[in-house]
Amino acid sequence: MARLWIGIVLFESSRAELERLARSLTAAELPSDVQVEVRARDNSPDAALEPVVTALLGRGAYGWTGANRGFGATHNLGMREAFSGGADGYLCLNPDAVLHPRCLRELWTTASLPDTGLVDARTFPEEHPKPYDPETGETPWCTGTALLVRPAAFTATGGFDEALFMYGEDVDLSWRVRAAGLRVRTASGALVHHWVEHRPLTVERELRVLQSATYLGRKWGDGRFAARYEQIYRIRAGQAPAPGTPPPVPAAARAVADLAHGVRFARSRW
Amino acid sequence: MSPAARVHVHLVSWTEEPWDVEESLFALVTQEEVTATVSVSVPPALETHAREACARLARLGGQVELRPGTASRWPPDAEAVAIWVAGTVATPDHLARALLACESGTVPALAVAPARRVLRRSFAARPPYLLRKTRRFTSSVPTLAELERDPAFLGRCLVPVGRAPPWGPGPAGEHRRWAAEAWAAGPVRRVSGPPAVDLPDLRTDRAVSSLDDVRDALAELRYQGPRWLERRAPLAFDRLRGLYHRLWDQSR
Numbered sequence: 001m002a003r004l005w006i007g008i009v010l011f012e013s014s015r016a017e018l019e020r021l022a023r024s025l026t027a028a029e030l031p032s033d034v035q036v037e038v039r040a041r042d043n044s045p046d047a048a049l050e051p052v053v054t055a056l057l058g059r060g061a062y063g064w065t066g067a068n069r070g071f072g073a074t075h076n077l078g079m080r081e082a083f084s085g086g087a088d089g090y091l092c093l094n095p096d097a098v099l100h101p102r103c104l105r106e107l108w109t110t111a112s113l114p115d116t117g118l119v120d121a122r123t124f125p126e127e128h129p130k131p132y133d134p135e136t137g138e139t140p141w142c143t144g145t146a147l148l149v150r151p152a153a154f155t156a157t158g159g160f161d162e163a164l165f166m167y168g169e170d171v172d173l174s175w176r177v178r179a180a181g182l183r184v185r186t187a188s189g190a191l192v193h194h195w196v197e198h199r200p201l202t203v204e205r206e207l208r209v210l211q212s213a214t215y216l217g218r219k220w221g222d223g224r225f226a227a228r229y230e231q232i233y234r235i236r237a238g239q240a241p242a243p244g245t246p247p248p249v250p251a252a253a254r255a256v257a258d259l260a261h262g263v264r265f266a267r268s269r270w
Numbered sequence: 271m272s273p274a275a276r277v278h279v280h281l282v283s284w285t286e287e288p289w290d291v292e293e294s295l296f297a298l299v300t301q302e303e304v305t306a307t308v309s310v311s312v313p314p315a316l317e318t319h320a321r322e323a324c325a326r327l328a329r330l331g332g333q334v335e336l337r338p339g340t341a342s343r344w345p346p347d348a349e350a351v352a353i354w355v356a357g358t359v360a361t362p363d364h365l366a367r368a369l370l371a372c373e374s375g376t377v378p379a380l381a382v383a384p385a386r387r388v389l390r391r392s393f394a395a396r397p398p399y400l401l402r403k404t405r406r407f408t409s410s411v412p413t414l415a416e417l418e419r420d421p422a423f424l425g426r427c428l429v430p431v432g433r434a435p436p437w438g439p440g441p442a443g444e445h446r447r448w449a450a451e452a453w454a455a456g457p458v459r460r461v462s463g464p465p466a467v468d469l470p471d472l473r474t475d476r477a478v479s480s481l482d483d484v485r486d487a488l489a490e491l492r493y494q495g496p497r498w499l500e501r502r503a504p505l506a507f508d509r510l511r512g513l514y515h516r517l518w519d520q521s522r
Contacts, residue, residue, distance in 0.1 A: 020330075027329035100296055101326045125297050125359045125468070127400060134391070134399040188397050191293070193300050195362050197464070232508050262501030270403040 002034045002088040004108065004148075007078035009071055010042040013095045015052050022056035024099040024193075034108055037087075039078055040095075043068040071144065072160025072169040079159050083151050090154070092147040098193035099146065100124070106190035107148045110137055117153030117182030118174055121146035121190035126197050130266040137185035140258055140266040141174035146192040156180035161219075163246060168212030171265045175220065179253035207233065211241040213263050219246040220257040229263075274305045274333065277365050277428070278348040280341060280438045283312040283356035284421075288319045289397040290357035290470065295323055297359040299332035303366040306334040307348065309341035311438065312356070340438045344431055351434040353445065357390075357398075357470030358425035364466040368428035371461040378430035379459040380452055382412040385426045385467040387486075403468060405493050407485035408460050414453045416482050418446055421472040427452070442472075 006025070010018075030036060038061050040053050047064040054062055065074060075092045082090045089111055091104075103121055111119045113136075120142035122128075132139035147170060149159075157176045160169045174184045210233040217226025233241045249257075258266050279298055283291055291312060298308050312320045317338070324336035344351050350372055352365070364383060371381035385406050390398035409416055417423040421442045433455040439448040478484065500507040 023329070023331045027326070027331075029326075098300060098330065100292075101329060122397075124293070125300075125361055129403075134393050134396060188399070189289075191296060193296065193362075195300075197361065198363065228504050231505055235508065262504060264501060268501075269400060 002031075002108075003086060004034050004036050004089045004091060004104070005078065005082035005087045006036060006038045006091045006093050007075055007082070008038070008040040008093050008095050009074045009078075010040055010044060010049055010053070010095050011068060012044045013049065017096050018049075018052060018056055020098050021093075021095055024097075024101070024103075025057070027101045028099055028104045029101050030104055031108055034104075036104070039063065039081075041065050041074050041078060043070075043074055070162070070165035072164055072173075073162040076159040076162060079149060079154050083154050088151065090149045092144055092149065094145045094194060096194065096196075097145055100191035100193070103146065103190040103192055106187045107146070110185050110187035110190070111148050111150055113137075113183075113185065115181070115183050116185055117150055117156070117177035117180070118142045118184040119148040119187050119190075120144075120170075120185075121187055121192040123194045124191045125193070125195065129268040129270050130264065131269055132186035132188065134188065136183075137187060138183055139186045140184075141171045142184050142186070144170035145194045146190070150182075153177045153180075153182055156182065161246070164212050164215060165208065166212070167209050168216050168263075172216060172219070175256045176249075176253075178256040179249070203236065207237055207241075209263060210236065214241050215246055216257075216265075217259060218248070220249055220259060221251065221254045222257070222259040225259040274303075275350075275366075275369055276305045276307065276345065276348045277350050277352065277369060278341065278344050278431075279306055279308045279352045279354055279365075281308055281310045281354045281356060282438070282440060283310075283316055283320075284441070284472070285356070286313055286315045287356070287392065287398065288316060288323075291316060291320055292323050293397070294354055294356050294358050295327050295336065298354075299327045299330050299334045299336070300362050301332065301334065301360070301365045302362045304333070304369060306332075306365065307345050308334060308336050309438070310336065310338045311340040311440070312338075343436060344434060348431050350428045350430050352428050353424040353439060353448065355422035355425060355445075355470065355472070357388075357472075358422055358467065360425075360467045365428065367463065367466060368461050371459050372428055372430050375457065375459065377457055378432065379457040380430065380433060381428045381459055381461050382408060382417065383426045383428075383461040383467050384408050384463065384465040385420075385469050386465045387420060387471045388468045389471045404486065405465060405489045407482065407489040410460055411458055412460055413458075414446075414449055418449065419473065419480075419482065420469050421445070422469045424449060425469050426467050430456075 213229035368381040389402040435451040
């Protein structure tokens with residue numbers, strides 16, 4: 001029996017949102033040889049969500065981290081626990097997502113293809129415009145909304161770069177997984193409802209995007225890319241972005257990175 | 271809009287593509303702030319799939335009833351009716367926003383949502399691959415001639431139930447006839463805001479043949495131009511955006 005862990009990172013999530021997610025997990029169709037365990041790690045200032053999560057996802061599903069560690073660092077905690085316990089896959093799942101009932105099955109089928117490190121679901125109703133190969137599913141990078149990580153990808157990379165608090169950590173992980181010789185794919189039949197287009201671009205969110213872009217440019221060896229976004233960050237925030245200089249990726253690995261399409265990190269279909 | 275206003279959507283499939291039915295139903299069960307009933311009419315080869323898809327998606331627990339088969343009449347408690355061709359998808363707020371637009375004047379109006387046209391490529395046993403999404407120009411008072419160049423155009427429209435012809439259209443020709451009856455019965459209003467509906471591009475002729483095609487191209491250029499600049503020259507884009515906002519704020 002294969003074991004799939006589902007990790008959900010919470011931060012002051014609403015009850016309605018968690019109810020929708022829980023319903024979609026209950027409705028999920030799974031291959032008969034896959035067993036699922038769900039864990040929610042809460043980065044909120046207090047553990048007020050514990051009774052909600054316990055009621056919806058079961059006893060033992062909730063854990064309070066005590067600090068807002070960010071998306072990648074919190075999922076790394078989950079991946080370490082999952083893979084050290086023998087899990088065959090770890091699904092990073094956003095709390096504001098709704099899985100199509102066939103999503104998990106389709107993700108698992110694609111994750112079972114040879115040499116697969118990461119698999120993402122197609123976001124719906126606004127599909128991400130990055131391309132993928134319709135036959136093989138191969139894609140330049142995987143989005144973090146519903147991202148299945150195989151043990152080989154975690155072993156090769158150690159998970160997300162924890163210096164990226166939010167935004168861009170999925171791009172960075174995808175590039176490192178590809179640089180390690182594994183494939184990253186989109187499961188075209190896996191739909192995950194995640195609608196964020198209506199959310200306003202707050203200054204805080206914009207600064208996080210700019211900070212991540214600067215960091216990725218520096219890390220992946222494109223100083224001009226980093227300088228452009230750093231300059232915009234300085235204009236907005238009146239100071240340099242933190243974190244500072246990351247350890248650069250070896251030159252041989254940089255070929256997988258695409259910094260020619262701005263913060264979309266790939267050619268856009270539309 | 272009344273609490274949990276009821277909307278009826280008739281979903282009709284013109285092809286045997288199961289993914290189109292699946293995705294349209296997924297978009298309908300995730301609609302917010304309305305209660306929807308959905309009738310589903312598909313070719314015989316898709317009937318089993320449609321029944322299973324309705325059962326599968328009903329488990330998500332949205333405020334929606336999924337009913338395989340054509341409705342013989344619109345539900346008496348429905349406030350408005352929409353006709354979707356399978357492959358049409360919409361943002362979760364689409365029906366609620368369109369219903370508000372219907373009801374925003376003194377006389378209920380037929381509401382037309384801003385839309386994009388989606389060009390896809392089919393693959394056996396896989397969902398269609400989306401090649402391109404392009405914005406469509408929408409007049410402030412949209413005309414039927416402007417809309418119907420997209421065979422699936424009725425997916426953009428929400429019709430007050432009193433104006434909805436009392437029959438479910440099947441093939442494309444019937445959609446035009448149904449729309450003509452609905453258009454003739456009263457005012458038409460555009461829903462404000464960004465595109466809420468993605469229509470499958472089912473045109474057989476994609477040549478530029480009218481002023482409307484030029485307007486579509488300009489609407490797409492107006493959207494894509496700034497984004498192209500943002501990707502290619504983010505700093506220049508940022509400065510131009512700042513200048514634009516300063517001028518805009520001063521002019522108000």
